[in-house]
Amino acid sequence: MEIDLDKVRALRVLGRGAMGTVFLVADRSASPASLYALKVFEKHSPNAKPDADRRARWEVSVLSQLAHPYLPCLIGSTETPELLAWAVPFCHGGDLNTLRYSLSDGIFSTAAIRFYLTEIISALAHLHSLGIVYRDLKPENVLIQADGHVTLTDFDLSRNLPKKKIDSQAFSPRAVPAEPVSKQHRRNFTRIFFGNSPSEYLGEQLKKAKSARVSPVSKKRPSFTNHCSGGTTYERSFSFVGTEEYVSPEVVRGDGHEFAVDWWALGILTYEMAYGKTPFKGRNRKETFRNVLTRQPEFIGRRRSELTDLIGKLLAKDPSKRLGFAGGAEEVKAHPFFTGVKWDALDEVMRPPFLPPIEDLEEETTALDSAAAGEGFDIREYFKQLRDPPPLDQSASALTEF
Numbered sequence: 466m467e468i469d470l471d472k473v474r475a476l477r478v479l480g481r482g483a484m485g486t487v488f489l490v491a492d493r494s495a496s497p498a499s500l501y502a503l504k505v506f507e508k509h510s511p512n513a514k515p516d517a518d519r520r521a522r523w524e525v526s527v528l529s530q531l532a533h534p535y536l537p538c539l540i541g542s543t544e545t546p547e548l549l550a551w552a553v554p555f556c557h558g559g560d561l562n563t564l565r566y567s568l569s570d571g572i573f574s575t576a577a578i579r580f581y582l583t584e585i586i587s588a589l590a591h592l593h594s595l596g597i598v599y600r601d602l603k604p605e606n607v608l609i610q611a612d613g614h615v616t617l618t619d620f621d622l623s624r625n626l627p628k629k630k631i632d633s634q635a636f637s638p639r640a641v642p643a644e645p646v647s648k649q650h651r652r653n654f655t656r657i658f659f660g661n662s663p664s665e666y667l668g669e670q671l672k673k674a675k676s677a678r679v680s681p682v683s684k685k686r687p688s689f690t691n692h693c694s695g696g697t698t699y700e701r702s703f704s705f706v707g708t709e710e711y712v713s714p715e716v717v718r719g720d721g722h723e724f725a726v727d728w729w730a731l732g733i734l735t736y737e738m739a740y741g742k743t744p745f746k747g748r749n750r751k752e753t754f755r756n757v758l759t760r761q762p763e764f765i766g767r768r769r770s771e772l773t774d775l776i777g778k779l780l781a782k783d784p785s786k787r788l789g790f791a792g793g794a795e796e797v798k799a800h801p802f803f804t805g806v807k808w809d810a811l812d813e814v815m816r817p818p819f820l821p822p823i824e825d826l827e828e829e830t831t832a833l834d835s836a837a838a839g840e841g842f843d844i845r846e847y848f849k850q851l852r853d854p855p856p857l858d859q860s861a862s863a864l865t866e867f
Contacts, residue, residue: 474493536617539552573738573818718758
């Protein structure tokens with residue numbers, strides 16, 4: 466669908482990042498009017514990275530391929546001489562990082578961890594089946610939909626790799642009832658997650674984890690190379706990208722990487738959900754990377770269990786020994802932590818542990834009414850004012866100087 470910027474009203478800024486600005490917009494050209502998130506990349510921004518245009522177009526290309534309940538779909542896009550914009554569904558529930566900070570103890574129950582991991586693994590499995598390695602899994606990129614299920618976001622760091630041949634019959638998940646969802650956590654969400662008002666949540670006041678992306682570095686070697694393991698040839702990428710606390714050892718070493726980097730990041734994410742912190746964070750980037758290469762995750766205050774075993778196997782330093790390397794998602798699904806999970810019917814049998822409160826879901830109606838009343842602002846004008854701010858009133862300026 467072609468987005469008509471003349472009929473789109475931006476209601477507020479949802480976020481800003483290296484790849485552009487995300488707006489909550491109401492599209493009055495649709496019948497009925499619809500609400501979605503519009504990501505806008507300013508082509509000639511002085512702050513844009515050299516490869517930003519390529520990455521923005523790549524993200525649009527990836528989104529156009531996706532058709533999965535835990536991955537976003539491309540609603541539409543548009544391009545002007547100054548802007549490239551694309552629309553995805555708006556997720557009312559915020560992200561997994563904000564949700565964790567809303568909990569009184571800052572950690573998730575085992576049942577909640579299992580729920581979110583199953584949906585994330587399902588999403589990663591779909592990406593890998595398309596030959597796409599995600600490379601940017603972190604709590605801020607796991608959004609919560611209105612129905613409590615997840616969706617991954619931000620695909621500009623993802624990359625195509627040749628698909629690996631995997632014998633899915635070699636892995637067979639067990640079938641024993643999974644741990645029930647904690648009702649207390651569900652109550653905590655509606656009471657704590659959004660604070661006193663939806664705007665308080667959606668604003669920038671909430672505490673966010675500091676996780677800067679690692680900048681690409683120049684290497685005197687090709688971006689891709691072939692590698693053999695157990696008689697199987699596969700390709701690796703040498704791009705140095707990711708979020709430093711989530712970067713895998715092979716990326717830090719510059720050895721080249723493939724789909725196993727996503728399983729490493731899943732291990733870091735799982736640890737953070739269980740402990741409220743990442744396992745290898747140091748006082749600076751150098752110390753963090755040293756820890757990634759040399760330290761083992763600590764499981765202080767938690768008995769060894771199927772959860773800690775899962776984390777340990779996902780965080781194997783040697784990617785060829787990492788859970789998911791040989792058997793992909795099917796190997797991860799077969800781990801005992803997921804015993805009883807019905808992978809073919811996740812939406813039917815697994816109830817989300819947290820749901821956005823009803824009053825926040827009603828925000829969509831309020832936002833659409835506001836847009837119909839002419840409220841909001843023009844996106845092109847927004848960027849124009851950033852580039853060329855209006856001149857100061859001369860009389861006001863003179864009074865200030867006086």
